[in-house]
Each structure stands twice: as C-alpha cells, then as structure tokens.
Amino acid sequence: MKIALVSTFVPFIYGGARNIVEWLQAMLEKEGHQVERIYLPQIDAPDLLFQQMTAFRWIDLSSADRVICFRPQAHLIQHPHKILWFIHHIRSFYDLWDNDLYRGCPDDEKHRGLRAALHDADTIALREAKHIFTNSRVVSDRLKHFNGVDSEVLYPPVFSSERFHTREYNDEIVCICRLEHHKRQHLLVDAMEFTKTPVRLRLCGSSSSSHYPDELERRIAELGVGDRVTLEYRWITEEEKADYFADCLATVYLPEDEDSYGYPSIEASHSAKAIITTTDSGGVLELVQDGINGFVTEPTAERLAEVMDKLYVDRELAKQMGRNALERLDEINISWSHVLRRLLA
Amino acid sequence: MWGGAEELSVNLQKNLIIAGHDSEVLRIPFQWEPASRISSQMLMVRALELWNVDKVIALKFPAFYIRHPDKTLWLLHQYRQAYDLYDAGQTNLPPGQEGDDLRALITNADNEAFAESKRIFTNSEVTRRRLKKYNDFDATVLLPPINDPELFAGGQFGDYIFAGGRVNGMKRQHLLLEALAHTSSNVRLIIAGPPDSPADGNQLREAVERLGLGDRVKLDLRFLPRETYAEYLINAAAVAYLPFDEDSLGYVAMEAATAGKALITTSDSGGILGLVKHRETGWVAKPAAASLADVMNAVFVDQALTRSYGRSARDLWNSFEITWPKTVESLLQ
Numbered sequence: 001m002k003i004a005l006v007s008t009f010v011p012f013i014y015g016g017a018r019n020i021v022e023w024l025q026a027m028l029e030k031e032g033h034q035v036e037r038i039y040l041p042q043i044d045a046p047d048l049l050f051q052q053m054t055a056f057r058w059i060d061l062s063s064a065d066r067v068i069c070f071r072p073q074a075h076l077i078q079h080p081h082k083i084l085w086f087i088h089h090i091r092s093f094y095d096l097w098d099n100d101l102y103r104g105c106p107d108d109e110k111h112r113g114l115r116a117a118l119h120d121a122d123t124i125a126l127r128e129a130k131h132i133f134t135n136s137r138v139v140s141d142r143l144k145h146f147n148g149v150d151s152e153v154l155y156p157p158v159f160s161s162e163r164f165h166t167r168e169y170n171d172e173i174v175c176i177c178r179l180e181h182h183k184r185q186h187l188l189v190d191a192m193e194f195t196k197t198p199v200r201l202r203l204c205g206s207s208s209s210s211h212y213p214d215e216l217e218r219r220i221a222e223l224g225v226g227d228r229v230t231l232e233y234r235w236i237t238e239e240e241k242a243d244y245f246a247d248c249l250a251t252v253y254l255p256e257d258e259d260s261y262g263y264p265s266i267e268a269s270h271s272a273k274a275i276i277t278t279t280d281s282g283g284v285l286e287l288v289q290d291g292i293n294g295f296v297t298e299p300t301a302e303r304l305a306e307v308m309d310k311l312y313v314d315r316e317l318a319k320q321m322g323r324n325a326l327e328r329l330d331e332i333n334i335s336w337s338h339v340l341r342r343l344l345a
Numbered sequence: 346m347w348g349g350a351e352e353l354s355v356n357l358q359k360n361l362i363i364a365g366h367d368s369e370v371l372r373i374p375f376q377w378e379p380a381s382r383i384s385s386q387m388l389m390v391r392a393l394e395l396w397n398v399d400k401v402i403a404l405k406f407p408a409f410y411i412r413h414p415d416k417t418l419w420l421l422h423q424y425r426q427a428y429d430l431y432d433a434g435q436t437n438l439p440p441g442q443e444g445d446d447l448r449a450l451i452t453n454a455d456n457e458a459f460a461e462s463k464r465i466f467t468n469s470e471v472t473r474r475r476l477k478k479y480n481d482f483d484a485t486v487l488l489p490p491i492n493d494p495e496l497f498a499g500g501q502f503g504d505y506i507f508a509g510g511r512v513n514g515m516k517r518q519h520l521l522l523e524a525l526a527h528t529s530s531n532v533r534l535i536i537a538g539p540p541d542s543p544a545d546g547n548q549l550r551e552a553v554e555r556l557g558l559g560d561r562v563k564l565d566l567r568f569l570p571r572e573t574y575a576e577y578l579i580n581a582a583a584v585a586y587l588p589f590d591e592d593s594l595g596y597v598a599m600e601a602a603t604a605g606k607a608l609i610t611t612s613d614s615g616g617i618l619g620l621v622k623h624r625e626t627g628w629v630a631k632p633a634a635a636s637l638a639d640v641m642n643a644v645f646v647d648q649a650l651t652r653s654y655g656r657s658a659r660d661l662w663n664s665f666e667i668t669w670p671k672t673v674e675s676l677l678q
Contacts, residue, residue, distance in 0.1 A: 004374075010396065011398050012367055012369060012397055040371075040373070041396070043394050054389075055389045055392035058386060059389055060376040060382050060385075061376075
C-alpha cells in the first residue's frame with residue numbers, strides 16, 4: 001500500500017511527536033509498504049493559524065492510497081482515506097484556554113472568536129476522517145468533550161523494544177526525561193531529604209535551557225543529598241538508557257498533567273521495572289496502577305520518599321511490580337502488531 | 346517519488362552538518378496532475394510559516410515560494426511545462442485562456458520568489474540560461490558535487506560500454522540498443538538501473554529479443570547498490586548517457602568523468618554537453634541509431650585514444666573544482 005504519513009514540526013525541535021511518526025514509518029516499511037513521510041512547518045501564533053490551516057487544505061496527496069495524520073493541524077488535509085492518529089489539539093485554544101499562564105493570548109472577543117472558528121474547522125476536519133485514533137484516553141476524552149467525535153485509543157509503542165532487558169534491581173531509582181520544571185525533577189530531589197534508606201536517585205536528560213538544571217544542582221547541594229543523587233544534564237544515548245533500565249531498582253515519571261505516559265515509562269516496563277508517578281500526572285495514570293505495576297502517590301516529597309524506601313527495602317516487591325509492568329503492556333495492547341493491524345484495518 | 350532532487354537535498358543537509366551547522370530537509374508535496382490544482386498548491390507553499398530557521402536554501406518549484414527573510418535559491422527546476430516544455434509543445438497545461446492564465450500566474454509568482462531571494466544559483470548552465478531567457482534573472486551556476494567520489498577510482502578498461510541510471514523513455518536506453526544492432530559484433534553493452542515503470546523495463550527486454558542482441562547485451566534492471574553500480578562503471582571501456590535535453594550535467598556523467606571514462610552522448614542531451622567535448626572527452630553523436638553506432642564502434646577501434654578521452658574527461662571535471670565544502674561555502678555566502 002502507498003501510505004503518506006503527515007505531521008507538522010517546528011524546525012530543529014526534536015521529540016516524541018517525531019518518534020511516533022518515524023517509528024511507524026520504519027515498521028510499515030518493514031511490512032513492505034511504500035511510505036512517504038511529510039513534515040510541514042506549523043506554529044501556533046493565533047494571527048497566523050488560519051492562513052496555515054488553509055495551506056493544509058490545499059495539499060494534494062491523492063497519489064497515496066491512505067494518509068495517516070499526526071500533530072496538528074495535519075488533520076485538516078483532505079483525502080478520501082484519511083486516518084488520524086491524533087496526539088493533541090492546539091492546546092492553548094482547547095484544554096489550556098482557562099489557564100492564563102498557558103493560553104498565550106488574551107481572553108478577549110477577538111481570540112474567543114478565533115477559538116470558536118478553530119473548534120468548528122477542527123470538528124469538520126475530524127469528521128472527514130475514516131477513523132480517529134488517539135495516543136491516550138486523555139486525548140480521546142478531549143475530542144469527545146470539545147469536538148463531539150468518538151475515537152479509539154491506540155497507545156504508541158517504543159521502537160525495537162527487544163533492546164530493553166533486565167539485569168538486576170540495584171539501589172537506584174532512575175528518571176530519564178528532559179530536565180524541565182513541569183517534569184518536576186525538583187520534587188524527587190526534595191524527596192531524597194526524607195528517605196530513610198540508602199536508596200539512590202539518578203536524573204538524566206537535556207533541557208531547553210540551563211536554568212532548571214542549575215536550580216536542581218543548587219537544590220541538591222543545599223539539601224546535602226549529593227552523595228545519593230546523580231544529575232546527568234545531557235542527552236543520554238539509547239544504549240546508556242537501556243543499561244540504566246536494565247540495572248535500576250525502579251523508574252519514576254511525574255510530569256504535571258501530561259497527555260501521554262511518556263516513552264521512558266514503556267521502556268522501563270519492557271525492562272520489568274516498577275514505575276512511580278503522582279496522582280496529577282495525567283496520561284501516566286492510564287499505564288500505572290497503584291500498588292500493582294508501581295505507585296501512584298500524592299505529589300509531595302514526603303509521599304514520594306515513602307514509596308522509594310518501600311521499593312529499596314522490599315526487593316521482592318520491586319521485582320513483582322516490575323513483572324506486572326511488563327504484563328501491563330500486553331493488557332492495554334502496547335505493541336506494533338496491534339498498531340499496524342488497527343491503522344491498516 | 347524519490348529522485349535526484351531528494352538525493353541532493355539529503356547530501357546538502359549532510360554536508361551542512363559536516364560544516365558545523367544544524368540542518369533539516371523540508372519536503373513539500375506537489376502533484377502536477379490535474380493542472381487545475383497547480384495554483385492552489387502554489388498558494389499552499391506561500392501560506393506556510395517557517396520559523397526558527399536562520400537561512401533557507403530552496404531547490405525547486407513550488408518549494409521556492411516559501412517565505413523567509415534570508416532565502417537563497419539553488420534552482421534545480423522551474424515548472425518547465427510553463428516555460429521551455431510549453432514552447433516545445435510538451436505541456437500538461439490546458440489550451441486557450443485557462444492555460445495562458447496559469448502560465449502567467451506561474452511566471453509572476455516565480456518572478457516574485459526570485460526577486461525576494463538573496464542569491465540565486467542554478468545547478469546547470471541550461472537552467473541558468475532558461476532563467477535568464479524566461480524570467481530575466483541573473484544567476485550563478487553551482488554544479489552539484491558527487492557524493493561518494495572515492496567509489497569511482499581504480500578499475501579496468503573492460504570490453505563493454507556502460508549505461509547506468511534510471512531507465513525510462515526520456516533517458517533513451519532503447520536508442521542504444523537500436524544503435525548496437527548497427528555496430529560490429531565486438532561491441533558489448535551493459536544497461537543497469539531501475540526502470541521507472543515495468544513497461545520501461547519490458548521495452549528494453551523486447552528490443553534485445555527483436556534485434557537478436559542477447560549475447561552482446563546485459564540488462565541489470567533494478568535499483569543497484571552503489572558499490573555494484575560503481576563496479577560496472579569503473580570497469581567499462583566508455584560510458585553512454587543520452588537523456589533528452591536534461592537540465593544538469595547528470596550524476597552518471599560526473600561519476601564517469603571522475604572514473605576517467607570516455608563519454609558518449611547526443612547533441613540534444615542538454616546539460617551533459619558541458620562535460621562531453623566531441624573528440625576531446627568523448628563523442629557527441631546525432632540522436633539516431635546510425636550516428637551512435639559509429640561512435641560505439643570507435644570506442645574499441647583505438648583503445649589508446651579512448652583512454653586518452655577518458656583522462657581528458659577527468660581533467661575537465663577536476664578543473665571545475667566541484668566539491669561539497671566549496672558548494673556549502675557558496676550557498677551560505
């Protein structure tokens with residue numbers, strides 16, 4: 001089949017939104033399909049939104065048998081066999097509208113008008129699709145709430161999961177994701193002040209600026225936990241990541257109300273490691289069940305310290321939760337075979 | 346579709362990164378049938394916003410319509426069916442007023458895009474001349490370098506003429522077969538490369554059968570690994586490439602010259618004539634079987650002469666000083 005994968009991008013910004021497209025491309029090509037990947041630039045400036053949306057309406061991909069669209073506003077493309085793997089709206093005009101910090105434009109008549117027109121245009125484009133998949137329950141709920149359309153959750157798997165394996169359960173809880181304030185690594189550093197066991201913490205990742213990593217470093221020094229906390233402020237390689245997950249005691253991921261569970265949570269699950277998260281972390285809660293494949297705690301340093309100690313003291317519990325994490329992947333169908341079957345149905 | 350322009354963009358990206366820059370390729374889909382949807386696709390490019398980018402290098406229609414304050418063109422293609430191919434009667438634009446309007450639209454939009462570009466380079470003398478003739482813009486020719494010159498060293502003077510690259514009607518591999526039927530029996534030919542369509546491959550197979558050339562021709566019609574392609578090329582006696590009026594020198598010719606092979610082409614082949622000087626670096630035949638057959642015979646009549654043409658082809662190519670570091674430097678001026 002000739003399949004066009006269409007998404008949008010901001011040049012020189014890399015991340016999960018590209019992974020889902022490029023990994024799917026590799027899997028489809030492995031199955032013998034002809035795949036074209038098309039990334040078009042898209043920026044969210046309110047005054048330029050509709051001009052860019054018009055551009056998406058004008059793209060002619062009629063030579064493809066089907067198109068699969070990802071990041072907004074790729075879903076505006078017209079094609080007789082349009083499939084969406086919808087990963088988010090332009091959030092400032094949807095779920096973040098009521099948040100003055102994230103809306104990024106005034107809540108005035110002009111922008112309320114833009115918002116209404118955007119919702120209408122999106123709804124029309126969404127209804128044109130043969131089938132809508134999303135990357136999480138959270139996003140499906142939003143589609144229902146704001147656009148009144150039904151969708152099917154299709155959890156994005158990670159690439160070549162066989163790279164991830166289990167070697168041991170050491171003393172270290174590992175957090176691998178960008179060092180950003182909304183990923184809340186600072187809560188983990190704070191938790192280390194309250195732990196009663198020699199449990200260790202490793203934070204790895206790059207950052208959009210050195211501000212937050214510097215702050216973390218200061219906090220570690222202030223609290224005097226430097227002997228048990230390792231801060232690796234850099235992009236770590238895939239091999240390093242696989243090694244850390246193979247050896248660690250458990251992983252932790254506590255973003256503030258994020259849409260998806262985060263690829264590292266899945267990678268850790270493939271390594272049979274428990275996941276610690278918090279009650280307000282959003283999409284992670286679709287993966288982690290409290291007390292089964294990890295812990296879901298209140299977002300406070302004290303509560304986090306408790307579960308970290310618990311895993312350190314009870315290695316059998318850490319192993320059992322790790323095995324459950326691996327089983328959980330099958331339970332909610334996180335696999336490429338499932339993804340391909342559904343997208344090509 | 347994946348062709349020369351895509352290959353060039355990927356190699357340009359690679360060499361920009363080698364030179365210490367961040368670089369991303371932006372591919373914009375364009376479908377030229379039906380002609381009635383050309384104008385909306387042009388507007389589509391114009392409506393896109395390309396932020397977070399210091400410099401844009403645009404390669405072809407309609408991608409070069411993208412708006413950016415620092416845009417340099419390395420022009421590979423205009424929409425030729427609105428220009429020289431229209432004049433040659435080979436256009437997909439509708440006749441009458443509708444077609445005239447589309448042509449005017451394309452010309453005006455092109456002129457605007459060229460005017461707003463900081464610099465304009467073209468990939469060949471032919472493209473430069475066409476730009477001057479139809480749009481009256483000056484440009485500097487910047488020939489695309491070879492991507493893996495190390496593959497084209499060594500080899501023997503073999504007993505065959507080699508024709509590599511994509512196989513289709515415009516590349517006229519069938520004409521080589523017609524000519525071969527007129528040559529003396531010691532002349533052999535290898536045609537190797539991916540056919541654009543199954544019909545293009547079948548046409549050659551049928552011609553070999555019809556002309557009874559089975560023992561003198563090898564057809565290797567598939568997408569070849571680079572090493573296999575290079576192996577064929579460096580062990581050939583001479584290299585033939587006779588596209589119809591192509592814009593650029595063509596990688597096949599540049600690689601043959603790098604390998605020090607005498608070149609065979611035809612007088613209507615376009616850009617490659619920049620590298621094929623008759624009886625200096627090879628032969629320029631008339632685009633007809635009899636004339637080509639004479640040239641193909643000549644390859645094996647005086648091998649010393651053929652070898653010297655090959656050396657001259659390499660010298661001429663080297664004198665152009667076309668390398669990636671120099672190219673990147675020019676584009677970022």
